[in-house]
Amino acid sequence: MTQVRYTKDHEYVRVEGDVAVVGISDYAQGQLGDVVFVELPDIGKAVEKGKEAAVVESVKAASEVYAPLTGEVVEVNSELEGAPGLVNEDPEGKGWFLKLKISNPAELDDLMNEHAYKSFLDTLG
Template sequence: MSDLRYSKDHEYLALDGDVATLGISDYAQAQLGDIVFIELPEVGKMVAKGKEIAVIESVKAASEVYSPVSGEVVEVNPQLGETPALVNDDPLGRGWLVKLRISDPGECASLMDEPAYSSFLKTL
């Protein structure tokens, strides 16, 4: 995926029209370790920017995933129920979490592009 946008909480989104694919960054999955369970929202749920959208449990800890934009959940990744480790194996591809219909496209402006996110990671 190109033209990804990132939050400071290490979520990414890839925009396709008014629908964004949301997941966690490669950095985030590496910090979590082996992922063993993912709790995803129901399709149709409305989420607000900065609010919890999912929970990822790894062998190390449980971690909340926050939505970087507001919108409606239009799809969840059906493969993650059976194979949560997809997030470890391919976080920016087959390991996506949810797809949101964005309610305020202007919220995307506060997210970092790939070069800015790379620079941000160097400060951690």
């Protein structure tokens, strides 16, 4: 079973074995509006939980994408360079940003499951 977790900054993590697929939630892309540019990290870069991992720019604003987990970037979604709109069209599918080799699986325990994230969104009203 695929495990999806969320941060309060609206990043998601989809765990596939010892690799985490990272992107922004549907809520986040909706808040940003039309995404026009995505800056992705280099493969091999070490990222730390809570630190900047990527940048997303929309017609409204530029925003950091924070690493939900500590790990090493093993793949980036290069399709976003030519088609940043994928983030709007399918944020939790084809619009993913990067894949991390998870350094500390226990960090997943700090993230919200889908139910908890939906409850969190309800508080943002």
